[in-house]
Amino acid sequence: MQKLYVKDIMTEHPLTVKVGDSVVYAAKILAEHGFNGLPVVDDNGELIGIVTEYDLISSNRNLHLPTLINILGNIDFYKKDNALVKDDLKQLLLLTVGQIMNKEPMTVPEEAPIATLAELFAEHHKVNPIPVVGFNKELVGIVSRFDLVRFMADKSVPRQVSASQPDLLDKKVAGFIDNFDNKFVLVSKARTKYWWLIGALAVIAGVAIAYATILQIQIK
Numbered sequence: 086m087q088k089l090y091v092k093d094i095m096t097e098h099p100l101t102v103k104v105g106d107s108v109v110y111a112a113k114i115l116a117e118h119g120f121n122g123l124p125v126v127d128d129n130g131e132l133i134g135i136v137t138e139y140d141l142i143s144s145n146r147n148l149h150l151p152t153l154i155n156i157l158g159n160i161d162f163y164k165k166d167n168a169l170v171k172d173d174l175k176q177l178l179l180l181t182v183g184q185i186m187n188k189e190p191m192t193v194p195e196e197a198p199i200a201t202l203a204e205l206f207a208e209h210h211k212v213n214p215i216p217v218v219g220f221n222k223e224l225v226g227i228v229s230r231f232d233l234v235r236f237m238a239d240k241s242v243p244r245q246v247s248a249s250q251p252d253l254l255d256k257k258v259a260g261f262i263d264n265f266d267n268k269f270v271l272v273s274k275a276r277t278k279y280w281w282l283i284g285a286l287a288v289i290a291g292v293a294i295a296y297a298t299i300l301q302i303q304i305k
Contacts, residue, residue: 091202092195094236095217095226101126102136104183111136111182121229124216125186132216132224135190136182139211143185192218195225199233206230 101124102111111123115138122137191209193202195217205215214229 089199089236090195091193091197091199091217091228092226094199094232095195095228096232097226099124099216099224099227101130101224102182103127104133104181104186106182107178108136108141108180108182108185109178112141115141120214121231122214122227124190124224124227125182126224130224132190132192132218132222134183134186134188135214135216136186137213139213140185140187190216192216192222193228195219199236202228203233206233 100114100118100120102114104125104127114120114123122135122140124132125134125136127133191205191212193205193215202215206212214227214232216224217226217228219225
């Protein structure tokens, strides 16, 4: 059984954003691709931060998701007097990635063992995803909790396994090891798009701009 490393399950050449990009634009990318976060790079492509779904919904941000949901939930009322939300929506549309990103992101070397990655996720519950760096600390990929869980998954394991059937259990153990080893070369890079937060992020990305138009807001 081959030893597995972070580079074996990470997503290479990840999409990135820059500090000057709008938060609405970043949210649009997250929603469209089902990502948990995006690395932030400078003009030279060097990693300088990360913006995640947590950053978008954190209550200590300038205009966070619960505030926006409250606005949209009462949109009929606010349409009659858009002055009540005009400033908030302006603030949202002008908010940049640089204002909400984590400027000191946790990183993991591409040559780190999978066990090291699992420990990082176990110790840091709010961290997801983690940028992957190469020998010179350059950004080479990104890895999420889902990547780790997906790699561990084994479709051949039944819903219930009983210790009262030792022969069957031994067979399943052997099969699990074989299948896990095969994933070294067969691991898929397909990403799920069914996380609950995608709908919320789509609200930020599309609806905010739509309602800004409805309310006839002009950004000067």
